[in-house]
Amino acid sequence: MPQRNIVEAINNALVEEMERDPRVMLLGLDVGKLGGVFRTTTGLIERFGDRRVVDTPLAEASILGASLGLALSGMVPVAEIQFLGFTAQGFHQIGPQLAKYRHRSRGRFPCQVTIRAPFGGGIRSPEFHSDAVEAQFVQSPGLKIVMPSNAYDAKGMLLEAIRDPDPVLFCEPDRLYRLGRMEVPDGDYRVPFGKASVVREGDDITLVAWSAASELCQRAADTLAADGIEACVVDLRTLVPLDVETLVKAVAKTGRAVVVHEAPLSAGFGAEVVATLMEEAFYDLDAPVARVASYDIPFPAASMEHWYLPSLERVVAAARRTVSL
Amino acid sequence: MPQRNIVEAINNALVEEMERDPRVMLLGLDVGKLGGVFRTTTGLIERFGDRRVVDTPLAEASILGASLGLALSGMVPVAEIQFLGFTAQGFHQIGPQLAKYRHRSRGRFPCQVTIRAPFGGGIRSPEFHSDAVEAQFVQSPGLKIVMPSNAYDAKGMLLEAIRDPDPVLFCEPDRLYRLGRMEVPDGDYRVPFGKASVVREGDDITLVAWSAASELCQRAADTLAADGIEACVVDLRTLVPLDVETLVKAVAKTGRAVVVHEAPLSAGFGAEVVATLMEEAFYDLDAPVARVASYDIPFPAASMEHWYLPSLERVVAAARRTVSL
Amino acid sequence: MVERRSILKPDGTIVPGSKPRMDEEFLLEALRLMMLSRAYDERVIGLQRQGRFGVYSPGLGQEASIVGSAMSLDPSRDWIVPQYRELMAVVRQGYPLELITATYMGKTTPDTRIPEGVNVLPTQVALAAQLPQATGLAWGLKLQGKDAVVMAYIGEGGSSEGDFHEALNLAGVQRAPIVFFMQNNQWAISTPRRMQSAVPSFSLRAAGYGFPGVEVDGNDVLAVYDVAVEAVERARAGEGPSLVEAVTYRMGFHNTTDNPSRYLDPAEFEEAKQRDPIQRVIKYLTAIGLWDDERQKTADQEVAAEIERVVEAAQAQRGVRPEMLFDNVYERPPARVERQRAEFLKSVNGH
Amino acid sequence: MVERRSILKPDGTIVPGSKPRMDEEFLLEALRLMMLSRAYDERVIGLQRQGRFGVYSPGLGQEASIVGSAMSLDPSRDWIVPQYRELMAVVRQGYPLELITATYMGKTTPDTRIPEGVNVLPTQVALAAQLPQATGLAWGLKLQGKDAVVMAYIGEGGSSEGDFHEALNLAGVQRAPIVFFMQNNQWAISTPRRMQSAVPSFSLRAAGYGFPGVEVDGNDVLAVYDVAVEAVERARAGEGPSLVEAVTYRMGFHNTTDNPSRYLDPAEFEEAKQRDPIQRVIKYLTAIGLWDDERQKTADQEVAAEIERVVEAAQAQRGVRPEMLFDNVYERPPARVERQRAEFLKSVNGH
Numbered sequence A, B: 001m002p003q004r005n006i007v008e009a010i011n012n013a014l015v016e017e018m019e020r021d022p023r024v025m026l027l028g029l030d031v032g033k034l035g036g037v038f039r040t041t042t043g044l045i046e047r048f049g050d051r052r053v054v055d056t057p058l059a060e061a062s063i064l065g066a067s068l069g070l071a072l073s074g075m076v077p078v079a080e081i082q083f084l085g086f087t088a089q090g091f092h093q094i095g096p097q098l099a100k101y102r103h104r105s106r107g108r109f110p111c112q113v114t115i116r117a118p119f120g121g122g123i124r125s126p127e128f129h130s131d132a133v134e135a136q137f138v139q140s141p142g143l144k145i146v147m148p149s150n151a152y153d154a155k156g157m158l159l160e161a162i163r164d165p166d167p168v169l170f171c172e173p174d175r176l177y178r179l180g181r182m183e184v185p186d187g188d189y190r191v192p193f194g195k196a197s198v199v200r201e202g203d204d205i206t207l208v209a210w211s212a213a214s215e216l217c218q219r220a221a222d223t224l225a226a227d228g229i230e231a232c233v234v235d236l237r238t239l240v241p242l243d244v245e246t247l248v249k250a251v252a253k254t255g256r257a258v259v260v261h262e263a264p265l266s267a268g269f270g271a272e273v274v275a276t277l278m279e280e281a282f283y284d285l286d287a288p289v290a291r292v293a294s295y296d297i298p299f300p301a302a303s304m305e306h307w308y309l310p311s312l313e314r315v316v317a318a319a320r321r322t323v324s325l
Numbered sequence C, D: 001m002v003e004r005r006s007i008l009k010p011d012g013t014i015v016p017g018s019k020p021r022m023d024e025e026f027l028l029e030a031l032r033l034m035m036l037s038r039a040y041d042e043r044v045i046g047l048q049r050q051g052r053f054g055v056y057s058p059g060l061g062q063e064a065s066i067v068g069s070a071m072s073l074d075p076s077r078d079w080i081v082p083q084y085r086e087l088m089a090v091v092r093q094g095y096p097l098e099l100i101t102a103t104y105m106g107k108t109t110p111d112t113r114i115p116e117g118v119n120v121l122p123t124q125v126a127l128a129a130q131l132p133q134a135t136g137l138a139w140g141l142k143l144q145g146k147d148a149v150v151m152a153y154i155g156e157g158g159s160s161e162g163d164f165h166e167a168l169n170l171a172g173v174q175r176a177p178i179v180f181f182m183q184n185n186q187w188a189i190s191t192p193r194r195m196q197s198a199v200p201s202f203s204l205r206a207a208g209y210g211f212p213g214v215e216v217d218g219n220d221v222l223a224v225y226d227v228a229v230e231a232v233e234r235a236r237a238g239e240g241p242s243l244v245e246a247v248t249y250r251m252g253f254h255n256t257t258d259n260p261s262r263y264l265d266p267a268e269f270e271e272a273k274q275r276d277p278i279q280r281v282i283k284y285l286t287a288i289g290l291w292d293d294e295r296q297k298t299a300d301q302e303v304a305a306e307i308e309r310v311v312e313a314a315q316a317q318r319g320v321r322p323e324m325l326f327d328n329v330y331e332r333p334p335a336r337v338e339r340q341r342a343e344f345l346k347s348v349n350g351h
């Protein structure tokens, strides 16, 4: 089976879906000849032409708003926002518009729109490029939020996103884009939304994460295993829909959990995970669920990001502490 | 002592602060002759002139961005965004810019800016006007988030906000604007940020809320009292800074808690409250902390809002259930 | 100085030498819609005062601008993207007035939504957010080889939003078949036009996006129609977007919660009334023998009857029910939302 | 067609009849800054390739536009609000090059920030977000009766953002003392100018806000200076904003992570090089006897020495330390943040 990294898996999904469905089109900054700043759209303009792969003017709100209109016209737009942090420039077109449009029109106008955006720290990007703002979108009902952490999921969930009749925010972990290849089949397959994946079994503690933090938790589990602590790792894969069942089952089994994310601690999605566990797994908990996150300060300069982001050491320490309680 | 409702308390705070500090100015939509759509700025343009009370063009990002620049020039701007939901149009000027500017400039350029905005359901407003999006801003370190629930706090916290050397988002509960008067002194006093208020003592359960939901919880506590359940009500008053100490102390004492807010459940600030209690009060909890919130759907049409918003019945039911566990 | 296109002067005479495209039959239909608009506004403001109608922004004074622009479209293929003050445009496009009325009366149900086949987007409360959407719609229709034009409405106030700029610029680049129709009614709630922009004519902005801009007397239904038809034909011919600024005047409050006495100069208001868009059509038709007291009476009666029919039909619509609260959020709702729905229904049924 | 202002032609001759404001001494200073800019870019691209310098956007090809505009300001009272490609403008304004260099080398400490008294705002990565801020700054300076002008930079790419529109419109209404200086370098990363807007000249946009717009040859330091001085004088005289479009060409990659071979036509690039802004100044000065090989050699040496001094001084700056991570977020940090800080310091010191 072909081996692909995340960039290749996304590219492959886009190629196949554009072949399959002539309504699918891409728009965004530099998605054409350049192939996107991370090269996820390489070769697409050559293959599908500049009517289906469109370099837009530099204006996020119009990329998003036009995608809504394109969807209403019968197209299936896949919009790229160059970095997730720049969704802020078009924030009013996402939660209040795209996410609500089916509701605002009382069902007349669903919006089959996918928004792709890379994000995350660890690659020494300039300001705003690393901001992990996924939690800000959870308060936008109508929107699904997808956070793949590996190439297989990336392809399967991107195909699912493009075909979803509702708008999907698809966040790509730029640190993992080229961090190694895995088996990613050619052709159609889908990874459904709202199904967390138990990446690793373990009886002592559950580590809960999504996107790049999932990779971090897997490394932490390795370290913990060397210590005799067997960690279960749950990758949520989608924040909306949230797979409460898998989450609660895993944590109930171990009685202990640590939630890890790259966003700042306060009101990060980790809070929702903990609150859900409070509601659904309280009587199974042997210790308080801990959170390891970035600090409640702005993403710092590249020279300091390693201090800011959740580290292997911090995850391991939190897990050890939680196990010891 | 003078009796004031929230509108009058805010107006009084603005008048006194503009008298005291000539750098203070107001800008926003219809803040001039109209006195704001809720009349909070009535009489100010007549008193201070149209250089200090400015009706701006209809463009939220520029109101916010210009406020930043005005602050750098030496003014102390108080910007009004006509409804909190329309901060979305200027979202990129708040979290990524205003909130980060001190940090971005490594301390050279602090931003003494207050953003005022009414919000909340229950007054049959049109779309977007009711959206309780406060939690979306908690992931913007550098910003303080203030949510008064009564006239005394509104004046004292607005004075604190305007004088705070850092940017403050001051959210006004429009449903409570004219819901009765209370003693609000003339002259200077301040209600410090990061100090929750225990509005009512009670040993059986703690109800945690902010803004208009705090008023709801006080009514719920009355109803519960009739049933023999004594509820303590904690009004957080500010989300950032969060008064962890008062919160934890109150919940530890009762061992049970319900958090109530108007925003949709998932990733609302209630999640952060619960997660904080998990971390700080786990061993004192006799039952899982419950949340009562709006549902994870868009704010509905006026004709349906009473079904959507957290109701007295739902708060009371959640409290009874939690007490019975 | 920008030329302001005009055909029918306030006194009901025609600007010498001008040849309106609208024939007399069409003008009579325009007048009927304008009268319906005016009478409807007055009627529902009354209903609103009785608590039977939601927050409402009347089109008073702007009838020529609203009706003249909408009549340039072919409802079977063209689209209207409204702000919120273009009710009669949307009606002319095919959204039945009784369904709109029912919506304002709180019957916000799927029954009263924009019907399938009616090419209208929902009212947009978030100002200017409709414009990038309208550009996308026009661009998409063009990509699919459709023969359709989009008419997108915006107020002079909303035109200060960044979305205005982004939408027009993108439309220019894609040569999208769209007409940006601005109603400059001199007010954005209490904010006067001169505080909104230092631009002498908003139509000048079009040049900044590489397409034509036209200023027109927005109280002159003949000129509005002409200018709109030119822009629509241009768009349909593949020549891209236009911006129309219809200079008009808001002859009422901003909406039913507003109190203009706080900011409005009554003299200016009285002066504006002299430019009434309906009166001038009546004067003109009277002069050419197509209107008289008898016709006026009949027309008034017909309009009144139509409004009564509409209000009654709206009242007969079923109201909202708890089961509707969770509808139309997702096609496949997340499990958590389904669970909330079940809890909600249990709780309301428990009462 | 919009006139493109020009004085110094690519061949080093002066457009007949034009009288540049810049005298020869000033021009020699402009040339020095332009040479410094070019040499610095080349040097730090080398450092970047060795991993010793952060992501960097050179000013290659745009030196006349950057230097000519900045030289129109009085650093003691005027302000510069940059995007990110105007390094030499900011240096000319008083932000020492070694501190900027240190910042790029990872020494993002309070020591290397914009010093007190230097009227420059931080580099803006979020495109166009600086413009409403710049308008507010100019407006506030005016409110306080200060005699200051703000020069705000924007790329032709960034000018598609809604913030551009909102900032210019507000500046027009408030007659703020500001110059919006657009460097149209034909590219926004890989997006060519023609995909950015259908407007034939970006300077036309100014008319949409009620103030003047000028197009100038951005590779002509004499013309850029003239146009900038006119705009600054206008602003200082209380006549309000201007928009300047400096038409130039990005003679390098977008930044050090970019690979233009994927999208750039080499022929176009070669052609653009013929319009080099530095070469034409040298030709001109040579023709009037103010430049020769000897002077060139001396100047090259001086520039090289200056850059070495700067790089060494930058290297000598102290680097970041963990204690700095939590600095400058709040003046009075919330207790939770203080606690996180304490935990963080314990954890790093524990290692």
Ligand SMILES: Cc1ncc(C[n+]2csc(CCOP(=O)(O)OP(=O)(O)O)c2C)c(N)n1
Residues within 6 Å of the ligand: B029, B058, B082, B086, B089, C057, C085, C125, C126, C127, C154, C155, C156, C157, C158, C159, C185, C187, C188, C189, C250, C254
């Ligand atoms: C983004 C946004 N900001 C503010 C408002 C509040 N608001 C509603 S209508 C209005 C004035 C609109 O003026 P204009 O665009 O000229 O339209 P008009 O009402 O005159 O038809 C304002 C400020 C809003 N609805 N949306």
Ligand SMILES: Cc1ncc(C[n+]2csc(CCOP(=O)(O)OP(=O)(O)O)c2C)c(N)n1
Residues within 6 Å of the ligand: A029, A058, A082, A086, A089, D057, D085, D125, D126, D127, D154, D155, D156, D157, D158, D159, D185, D187, D188, D189, D250, D254
């Ligand atoms: C709001 C925003 N969107 C996208 C980006 C990514 N980005 C950085 S530079 C750039 C191109 C800018 O082009 P232009 O404004 O013409 O400036 P130039 O680089 O040519 O000087 C883009 C798209 C960004 N930094 N900010």
Ligand SMILES: [Mg+2]
Residues within 6 Å of the ligand: C155, C156, C157, C183, C184, C185, C186, C187, C188, C189
């Ligand atoms: Mg208006």
Ligand SMILES: [Mg+2]
Residues within 6 Å of the ligand: D155, D156, D157, D183, D184, D185, D186, D187, D188, D189
């Ligand atoms: Mg450029």
